[in-house]
Amino acid sequence: MERNDIVLKLKNILAETLEHTNFEINDALTAKDVDGWDSLSHMIIITQIEKEFGIKFKLRDLNKLDNVGALIDVIQTKL
Amino acid sequence: MIFNSYDFVVFFVVVFILYWFVFNKTAKAQNVLLLISSLFFYAWADWRFLGILIFNILFNYYLAKSIFKASKVAVKQKILWFGILINVGILGYYKYFNFFYENLINIFSSGTTFTALDLLIPLGISFFTFQSLGYIIDVYYEEVEPYNDLMLFSTYMVFFPKLLSGPIERVQKFIPQIVSKRVFDYPLIADGLRQILWGLFAKLVIAENCAVIVDPVFENYNNESGSTLLFVSFFYMIQLYADFSGYSNMAIGVAKLLGIKLSRNFATPFFSLNISEFWRKWHMTLTSWMMDYIFTPLSFILRAYKKIGLIISVIITFLIVGLWHGANWTYIVFGLIHGIYFIPVILKGTSVNKASNTMTENKYLPSVVELFKMLVLLVQVMLASVFFRSETVIKAINYLSRIFSKSLISLPSSIINGRNALIFMFIAFFITVEWFHKTKSHEFDISGKPLYIRWFFYIIIFILLLFAGRTAEAFIYFQF
Structure with a gap:
């Protein structure tokens, strides 16, 4: 899957889970920059990503997610 | 040797002079001094x-290295679990053995009398054990590489x-600060002194005076009205906060005097x-x-269960x-209540955007809605803190x-007096000073204020410390 497609899908997942679109997806974006993306909603987002992309994360993967760029990289390696 | 004791002042003045004027040539010399003085500090408290x-x-220094060196993940995992077992085992033995032993005896053999081990x-075991656990888990997850310098690692662990009582520091944040030589940084040191002053004020004027109101009422709550008990739970919550935040400010301030940021x-938190x-x-x-x-x-692990999984995780945490x-x-029970408080937040989800869930930072006064939410939170925390203070759950x-009896609607007459x-x-x-500094790096960060305002505050706090401050033998969090 192209990186752009992943970004698009990710945008939908975030918009659906957080119920707003006040964010612009880019590699440097972090959870802190997005309203409502806190440690409670994080795992819901992760579960949605797994479902939508048909992948499975390992706990080890999650520890390395410093920003959206890193998240897209991890998704790409699993597709 | 607590921060607000003469012993500590003497100890610290000696360390401060040696650190900046004798052992100031290299980072290694500074670290040797920190290590020795920290071990001395600990031994003084309890050798x-x-x-x-x-x-x-x-143990953790070498264990982290062996996790890193192991080539197979399965081996790394085994070493990590061994490390967790030993760390938690030691903590559990000293801190929880009697508790679990007593409860098990009560459950399984009603006739047997329980003899507590003299432990x-x-x-500081809860604090340094958590630092060690964090370190070995981070090495396992390759968040950090193990350190090859025992001196650096030891200095991190024992930094007095x-x-x-913490703060519980992360190795990644602490060690980079002591790798190179620290230079005398006047603004940082001045800021450290301000933070210590605010910590002393919180501890000796606020926490210790609250204790004077709180202690007798908790001792004898059966004879007090509901309104008195409600107000006293407020005073206890302030005491707990002032005690531990005061301690933390002193710890962070003292570290700043040595050029280290904790x-x-x-x-x-109440805003x-x-x-x-x-x-x-x-x-x-x-x-x-x-x-x-x-x-x-x-x-x-529980993510498949969505919000129910989150609720279970929060409650266990x-x-x-x-x-x-x-x-x-x-x-x-205190932990359980706080976990339960999260349930509505989780169920409501994140549909409410962050702006309305977080205190507006740059306003002078809160809105009516914000004030109401703060008040609800305050009552929640106050009620849970009664469990924190009481000797038993029944009490x-x-x-x-x-509190929730008819006498709630009465004047809290036994605590209404001039002193209180x-x-x-x-x-x-x-609270007012903290409110106006809620967006600053600490609650008494008045570094940007004109000289006369700064000195106005220093003098007021000195006067209050002198005339309203009480002596204190310990901090609440020392027992943890």
Whole structure:
């Protein structure tokens, strides 16, 4: 899957889970920059990503997610 | 040797002079001094447990290396679990053995009498064990590489300002600060002194005076009205906050005098709009530790259950937060209540955007809605803190049920007097200063204010310390 497609899908997942679109997806974006993306909603987002992309994360993967760029990289390696 | 003792002042003046004027040539010399003085500091507090502290350092230092060196993940995992077992085992033995033993005997053999082992809890064990656990788990997850310098690692572990009661520091944040030589940084040192002053004020004027109101009422709550008990639970909550945030400010301030920045531990938690924001600002280094090493793995395992999985994870995390404070059902119930407080926040989800869930930062006054939310949170925390203060769960329940009795609608006459009115004014001053510095790096960061305003505050606080400050033998969090 192209990186752009992943970004698009990710945008939908975030918009659906957080119920707003006040964010612009880019590699440097972090959870802190997005309203409502806190440690409670994080795992819901992760579960949605797994479902939508048909992948499975390992706990080890999650520890390395410093920003959206890193998240897209991890998704790409699993597709 | 607590921060507000003459022993500590003498000790620190000597360390300060040696650090900046004798051992100031290289980073290594500075670290040697920090290491030796920290071990001396610990031994002064209780030399009997120095062996456990040293064992903890050496064990985790070499264990982290062997996790890193192991080539197979399965082997790494086994070594990690061995490390967790030993660390938690030592902590569990000293802190929880009697508690679990007594409860097991009560459950399984009603006739047997329980004889407690004569165990003393090594000072600071909950804090340094958590640092070690965080380190070996981070090495396992390749978040950090193990350090090849025992001196650096030991200095991190024993650094005396944070040794007895935190902040719980992360190795990644601390060690880079001591790799190179620290240079005398006047603004940082001045800021450290301000933070110490505010910590002293919080501890000696606010916390200790609140204790004067709180202690007799908790001793004899059966004879007090519901309104008195409600107000006293407020004073206790302020006492607990002033005690531990005061301690933390002193610890961070003392570290700044040595050119080292420790993590913030409190960020005006009562100016929060819900329990989630409160915990992001209360004992922050413990919360972030619990988030990373307990909540995240748990919620990851339970993620298939969505919100129910989150609720279970939060409740287990807070039961552990409670138990971390000590081996008593009161702390466990305290944790449980805070976990339960999260349920509405989780169920409501994140549909409400962050702006309305977080205290507006740059306004002078809160809006009516914000004030109402703050008040609800305040009552939630006050009621839970009754469990934190009571000796047994039964006493806490009795205390709370007396609050919700007819006598709630009466004047809290037994605590209305001139002295308490004065204490209330000190608290109002304390809260006001914190409110106006809620977006600053600490609650008394007045570095940007003109000289005359700064000195106005220093003089007021000195006067209050001199005339309204009480002596204190210990901090509440030392027992943890």
